[in-house]
Amino acid sequence: MATMESLIGLVNRIQRACTVLGDHGGEGMSLWEALPSVAVVGGQSSGKSSVLESVVGRDFLPRGSGIVTRRPLVLQLHKTEGNQSEYAEFLHAPKKKFTDFAAVRKEIADETDRITGKTKQISNIPIHLSIYSPNVVNLTLIDLPGLTKVAVEGQSQSIVEDIENMVRSYVEKPNSIILAISPANQDIATSD
Numbered sequence: 135m136a137t138m139e140s141l142i143g144l145v146n147r148i149q150r151a152c153t154v155l156g157d158h159g160g161e162g163m164s165l166w167e168a169l170p171s172v173a174v175v176g177g178q179s180s181g182k183s184s185v186l187e188s189v190v191g192r193d194f195l196p197r198g199s200g201i202v203t204r205r206p207l208v209l210q211l212h213k214t215e216g217n218q219s220e221y222a223e224f225l226h227a228p229k230k231k232f233t234d235f236a237a238v239r240k241e242i243a244d245e246t247d248r249i250t251g252k253t254k255q256i257s258n259i260p261i262h263l264s265i266y267s268p269n270v271v272n273l274t275l276i277d278l279p280g281l282t283k284v285a286v287e288g289q290s291q292s293i294v295e296d297i298e299n300m301v302r303s304y305v306e307k308p309n310s311i312i313l314a315i316s317p318a319n320q321d322i323a324t325s326d
Contacts, residue, residue, distance in 0.1 A: 171208075171274040173304040176315030178280030185315055186277055191269045192220070194235040195277070196243045200286065204250050206260040206304070207242065207277040211270040218268060225262035238263070254288040258300055275313070276304055 148169060176182050183195040183202070186209065196202050214220075222232040224241060232238045242261060249257045256279050278301050285293045305312050316322055 169274075170309040170311065171276055171304075171307075172311045172313050173276045173278060173301070173307075174313045174315060175278055175301050175305060176280060177317075178282045180280060180315045180317050182277060182280065182315045185313070186275060189270070189273075189275070190265055190267070192235045192265075192267075194222070194238040194242075194265075196239055196246075201254050201256070201279060201282070201289075203277055203279045204254070204256045205246050205279075206258070206300070208260045208262045209275045209277060210262070210264045211273045211275070212264060212266045213270055213272050214266050214268050216268065218266070220265070220267040220269070222263060222265045225264075254286065254293075255290065256293065256296060256300065258303075278304060 174182050174186060178201060179199070183197065187193050187195060190209075190211065195207075219233060220235075222235070222238045223230070224232075224245070226245060227241070232241065242263070245261050246257075249259055260276075279297050281297055281301065282294055285291050290296070304310060
């Protein structure tokens with residue numbers, strides 16, 4: 135098992151190096167495309183954030199009604215040893231350690247707004263977040279905007295297609311594992 139843990143840790147480091155060098159994947163062949171990851175997909179407000187927070191064991195993702203996740207969030211989980219305190223780091227703020235997970239939530243919202251503005255628009259530019267904790271396994275998860283059926287006021291008419299294309303760009307990767315989230319109160323046969 136230690137061998138698998140070290141391999142996953144190596145994949146996390148390679149993904150981080152790719153991103154630092156400008157390789158975000160999703161645009162032609164790249165090293166990022168060859169690395170394994172788990173793409174978290176589902177309809178808007180289907181519970182994707184709740185599932186991710188359960189995996190991490192912390193509340194750290196922005197919440198609200200309508201479209202909240204407007205940029206891909208590449209979430210790299212790093213298992214730490216012993217009683218080390220949990221913390222988070224963002225690639226766009228590499229020297230800052232977040233120990234307050236409410237501040238992580240605010241940073242995700244602020245970084246999203248920095249690229250998209252305070253609109254309901256989306257962006258393909260990912261936010262990279264690493265969480266270090268003794269309570270997680272080494273794993274990379276990608277939280278994607280929720281699929282929707284219609285544009286709402288303030289969104290482009292192409293938002294449905296834009297989100298579908300973004301999700302498709304992550305799930306079509308040969309080494310992508312798809313974690314499909316569906317609300318528990320919805321019939322899976324009629325779910326997106």
